[in-house]
């Protein structure tokens with residue numbers, strides 16, 4: 001299958017609503033063309049590299065899903081609605097079974113969120129698979145920028161944390177040695193969160209009227225919260241006990257589980273700040289989106305992030321989150 005047949009077969013069948021307008025141009029010309037809808041256009045890109053972001057033997061259907069999901073998670077953190085995306089692919093070979101599954105995973109998530117795949121680029125790579133996705137979304141002012149947290153805001157996090165990091169640790173271990181029965185059970189209970197994360201697109205949009213600042217926690221909650229605090233020139237108190245932990249982590253030694261919750265990346269949940277007046281509305285948004293939300297602390301004037309343990313003691317030496325160039 002040649003380059004052009006490949007693009008036609010797997011990446012040119014978007015049925016998203018934006019593709020229905022008379023002047024729309026999608027995959028197949030030099031550029032895509034679309035009527036920009038009214039509102040604030042938000043744009044993001046994330047890159048996924050074989051061996052860095054995913055294992056070579058990952059299920060290509062799940063990889064296709066994840067490549068788009070990590071971008072839709074950034075769109076969600078702007079309280080925006082996805083509208084379109086572009087897919088850059090560099091592949092060592094045109095493996096049709098791999099492409100069929102990858103495109104099915106990608107296109108299925110795109111369809112679920114009415115996000116049109118409008119273009120991209122496909123090349124040969126000499127070493128490994130490279131994926132670069134750009135996503136466009138439609139937002140409304142005021143945007144929940146990282147810089148907009150206010151003193152006295154509640155801090156919230158969606159979902160439950162820690163499972164992607166535990167799954168990653170077990171998959172790495174499995175490359176060296178066989179896992180025990182208990183470890184295999186733990187891997188089975190956690191690996192879908194690593195390999196098929198669900199972006200909080202509905203929750204993000206529902207929260208828009210209530211949140212001041214929002215961020216997705218792809219690099220781990222502490223690190224991404226630190227980015228939000230730095231941008232807002234404020235600090236926070238976070239209560240370790242209130243951080244939502246994935247239930248499977250009961251089987252993990254407590255210190256290891258807390259580290260996975262605090263600093264494990266690959267989460268794709270939302271962390272946000274909002275005035276305490278909106279607690280009831282925020283709980284309603286979560287019910288409507290079918291996601292849990294948890295209050296984890298408050299925004300403070302002192303420019304530091306303080307983590308308190310169950311006894312109210314300050315936790316020292318906080319673990320770092322994910323960093324490509326530590």
Ligand SMILES: Nc1ncnc2c1ncn2[C@@H]1O[C@H](COP(=O)(O)OP(=O)(O)O)[C@@H](O)[C@H]1O
Nearest residue numbers: 043044045046070074077215216217218219224
């Ligand atoms: N190579 C680059 N060129 C321009 N901007 C970049 C580049 N890499 C990252 N950025 C920008 O830096 C900011 C932080 O990026 P990142 O930490 O990847 O955010 P996120 O975790 O939301 O994906 C974003 O605004 C992103 O667009």
Ligand SMILES: Cc1ncc(C[n+]2csc(CCOP(=O)(O)OP(=O)(O)O)c2C)c(N)n1
Nearest residue numbers: 046051052053054055168218219265266322
């Ligand atoms: C094979 C493999 N190794 C390591 C990881 C862990 N990992 C890779 S990137 C990342 C954090 C998020 O990726 P990044 O490129 O920083 O995305 P962004 O924050 O820009 O969304 C994590 C936890 C993984 N998921 N798979």
Ligand SMILES: [Mg+2]
Nearest residue numbers: 045046047074
């Ligand atoms: Mg990024």
